[in-house]
Amino acid sequence: MKREIIFASAAGLEFNEAILWYDDQQPGLGDEFEGEVTRVLEEIQEDPERFRLVGPTIRKARLLRRFRRYSIFFNIQPDHIGVVSVFDVSRNPDELRQRLK
Numbered sequence: 001m002k003r004e005i006i007f008a009s010a011a012g013l014e015f016n017e018a019i020l021w022y023d024d025q026q027p028g029l030g031d032e033f034e035g036e037v038t039r040v041l042e043e044i045q046e047d048p049e050r051f052r053l054v055g056p057t058i059r060k061a062r063l064l065r066r067f068r069r070y071s072i073f074f075n076i077q078p079d080h081i082g083v084v085s086v087f088d089v090s091r092n093p094d095e096l097r098q099r100l101k
Contacts, residue, residue: 003045003076003080004079006080008082008083011073018033018086018088032067033067036067037063037070037072040061040064040072041081058073058084059076060072069089070086070087072087073085073087
């Protein structure tokens with residue numbers, strides 16, 4: 001059974017901001033970004049344990065193609081997958097560290 005994907009409020013906000021930012025760069029690019037995140041989330045749902053641990057309970061799934069500077073950080077719960085960040089690695093890593101605590 002696939003677990004439901006639940007975004008932490010900060011993760012949902014940064015995901016939506018990234019979609020808008022990409023659309024500002026080029027019309028349609030935000031949709032492409034959203035599609036790539038959706039594809040990776042489906043992979044996470046299929047086999048969440050295959051992704052590398054980056055903390056005691058946090059795993060990391062990298063996006064591919066033109067969005068490879070983004071990673072999805074998540075934890076596995078019995079009834080859902082909790083997305084804690086959709087993070088652009090060009091941002092300050094201290095922001096991510098604070099959220100992963």
